[in-house]
Amino acid sequence: MAIEPAQTTHDEPEHTLPDDGGNGDGERTEYAGVLRFYHLAKHHEWQVRDMPWGDIPPIPETTKGSPQRKARRKDVWRSVITQQYQADALAVEMAGQLLSLAPHHEAKLYYSTMVQDESRHTEAWLKLIGEVGGTAERDPYLDKMAKYVLEADTLEEKVFLMQVFYERLIIPRFRLIARSSRGTILEDLCNRLTIDDGIHHGAGMAYERVLLQSASKKVKSKLIQAANLMLPTFVDHALWRPKERAWIGSAMRSRDIARLRAELDDGVRLASSLGLDVSEVELPFH
Ligand SMILES: [Fe+2]
Numbered sequence: 001m002a003i004e005p006a007q008t009t010h011d012e013p014e015h016t017l018p019d020d021g022g023n024g025d026g027e028r029t030e031y032a033g034v035l036r037f038y039h040l041a042k043h044h045e046w047q048v049r050d051m052p053w054g055d056i057p058p059i060p061e062t063t064k065g066s067p068q069r070k071a072r073r074k075d076v077w078r079s080v081i082t083q084q085y086q087a088d089a090l091a092v093e094m095a096g097q098l099l100s101l102a103p104h105h106e107a108k109l110y111y112s113t114m115v116q117d118e119s120r121h122t123e124a125w126l127k128l129i130g131e132v133g134g135t136a137e138r139d140p141y142l143d144k145m146a147k148y149v150l151e152a153d154t155l156e157e158k159v160f161l162m163q164v165f166y167e168r169l170i171i172p173r174f175r176l177i178a179r180s181s182r183g184t185i186l187e188d189l190c191n192r193l194t195i196d197d198g199i200h201h202g203a204g205m206a207y208e209r210v211l212l213q214s215a216s217k218k219v220k221s222k223l224i225q226a227a228n229l230m231l232p233t234f235v236d237h238a239l240w241r242p243k244e245r246a247w248i249g250s251a252m253r254s255r256d257i258a259r260l261r262a263e264l265d266d267g268v269r270l271a272s273s274l275g276l277d278v279s280e281v282e283l284p285f286h
């Protein structure tokens with residue numbers, strides 16, 4: 001995906017430094033929250049080689065049923081892994097963009113860790129894909145959502161769409177996958193990603209709060225417009241079923257819709273907690 005460097009609406013210098021000359025320990029209280037997540041991310045850093053490769057099965061093993069049934073179940077897991085791999089590979093691009101666009105020193109320090117995190121996540125998924133026999137179908141809506149974020153005009157929109165909204169919603173999904181894949185590499189990875197994306201979301205909330213303090217009314221209302229533009233694609237993404245999982249059928253659909261509604265409400269609550277005027281949000285399904 002080709003990325004045009006987006007324009008930011010900040011009137012600030014290209015790179016603002018705290019008083020300590022930029023060693024990261026300086027007092028610049030409004031960015032202390034962002035800096036805290038930099039230190040937290042460093043503290044929780046891990047390596048793909050730390051995972052128990054070879055000691056436990058990569059995905060849940062099916063011993064029962066016909067060979068067809070076993071193959072079908074394996075396809076479901078391959079499909080689950082493919083979507084997460086796709087999301088993390090796109091996250092590398094988004095995190096890289098945030099690192100280059102964020103003008104504040106503390107935020108740059110933080111994003112340097114997020115680029116490494118997303119890249120390490122991609123590495124782990126690639127390794128897992130190798131163990132389960134390759135990728136499955138890509139989710140076209142996830143590609144479309146990433147394009148919205150990458151092509152958004154302002155830093156405020158990018159941080160909101162990716163870190164405040166999406167990274168918050170992905171956490172319960174990792175928990176769900178972990179619960180259904182106990183004792184596997186997949187569970188181990190999902191548990192690590194739950195922690196990492198918790199940090200990514202927290203850092204996004206902290207930074208967005210600072211950004212919005214000095215943002216104009218126009219920037220704020222453009223942010224809501226950007227969210228409105230992306231929401232229908234988010235709905236398509238949440239309800240999309242690849243062919244490997246199409247047989248799971250419509251029983252899941254009503255549960256998916258209920259979960260989706262709760263997730264959208266959650267997003268609105270987060271936006272409102274950042275002081276955004278959410279009366280203009282157009283929620284599908286409501
Ligand atoms: Fe990630």
Ligand SMILES: [Fe+2]
Nearest residue numbers: 091167197200
């Ligand atoms: Fe993330």
